[in-house]
Amino acid sequence: MIQTKHLTKVYRDLTAVNNLNLTIKAGEIYGFLGPNGAGKTSTIKMLLGLSRPTSGEIFLFGKKFTLEKVSMRNRIGVVPEKHPVGVWTWMTAFEYLSYFAALFEVKNPGPRIDYLLKKVNLYDVKNKPFRNFSRGMLQKLTIIRALLHDPDILILDEPISGLDPIGIKQVRDLILSENREGRIIFVSSHLLSEIEKICHRIGIIYRGTLIAEDTKDVLISRLIKQNKILIDVEKIPDGFLEEIKALDFVVHCTVTGLTLSVEVPMDRDYRRDIALFIFNKGLIPLRIQQKEASLEEAFMTITQENIEKFTGMGETG
């Protein structure tokens, strides 16, 4: 279990992390979201024991974790956002993994390395220098490097950033499979669509403060106040848009081409009401689809709210 109590990091006059209280249970995949500069990296650095908190404490499996407790890092595997490929260009994938296995003093690392390489389909290239690996291959190599010593916690910083769809799927599957083995997975990312696919719980940090934390569904239901219904019609007569906007349950309505986007309250399903209204106007709806609220929308809502809270005005962008 990872637990932070009043974790704070201040750099001169900038509070990067402010009174952060996290509790991540065993076997959980925790998504840590936030815009650039929100305090994600500062938090990760403290969790990795690379940076000393200004105040507050970190507990790993009930034991207090400080910078000096180097041996406790053995229980953590990390996948950084940027992989320093250039430094080890001369190494083969196997040499690279062997080097880290030796640093972590993994006993008899050969079979473990082979097992992990096979798991991510890199076994065939194990004796090739990895300077020519694709971004996806490199990311998989980085993840299995982090798994070499069989850590209890896997911390991933932007693990799918820059990957193609196949690479994303492979990495996602790997994360899920590692979680099934009981590992705590802590994922920091700005790719919200991926986070919502894999995470059990999500924390949103903004300007160093944890502004929301819950499961995806609870977060969305708490933050998204309207449903969006998309309707394709054959034509849009003059004044039709104004008539829809005048309906008492319609919060907002926009038109893009022949598609209407109608925002309605979340208290019930309004598709039938809209369909009836369109029929009554002598039009045939070609498609009526209620768009599921996404984490991205929830994230945008919550961060926008906080921008307003922090700046005292409706700042955008």
Added chain:
Amino acid sequence: MNSIPGVILVITRKKIKETLLNPIFYIIITFGYVIVYIIASGFTDIIRSDGINPEQNPLFEILFSFLTGTSGASFLERLFAEGPFTLALSLSLIPLLLYLLFSSLFKLGYEKTTGALELVVCGPVGVHFYILGSFLRNLFFLIAYLLSITLLSALGAIITNTVLGTVFFTSMIMLFILSLALFSLCIFCSVISRYSFASLAFFVVISGFFTVVHFGTLASVQGNVQDIWQAITGIVQFVSPLYYYMNGLAAIDYGDIAGYVINILILVLISAILTGSGYIISRKKGIAL
């Protein structure tokens, strides 16, 4: 807890392999051997039945004039007491020393910038282990190089019917200890700043200052120039490794074994202070260095 020697050994081994894969390393080594050859072969030009005549070889003429001016005639006498090999050893070591020192500083800075160091120390590896690994790599190549030069010089001595005597070996020990002090200074400089350029600049400025202080002081004493510079250098020289290196060599010349040992011990102490300070700073700063 991972065993510290084991981790340091892994890092050192990787750094040694990295160096051996670098073509520049072989160029530097070749350059060092060429220096040995040039000095050894040039020495045959200047050696005469009545003694040494440096005017017979332009390179030696320049060297003699420089060394007489900076270190005095007695130093020169001592240097050639057993043939050209002590000078060859001293000069040929310079390219390798510079390479090891600069590459350590650059590499650490590069690894800091790219995040490689962070990746390594995310595991149970302290930054200080990593820096110590770099120090041991330097030590490994220094010992290997000194042994190879000794072997070459021994062969040269056999061919030219000269000997490798006390001066050569005591000078080699002094050079070895001086190199340790420089490696320690390198550690200290590399933890002072997080940027390799700043660390390198710091190292160059300090080493350059010690060099100027050392040679400048001697020149000033000879010229009896009493000025502020002399007063400053008179004080600063006592923390300069070069000062104890030269004193140690002078002690051999006078047959002062105790003086020789004391100067070695002071150099070791300076190395220990620098390494210790670097260790404390790196532990304190952690990856932030």
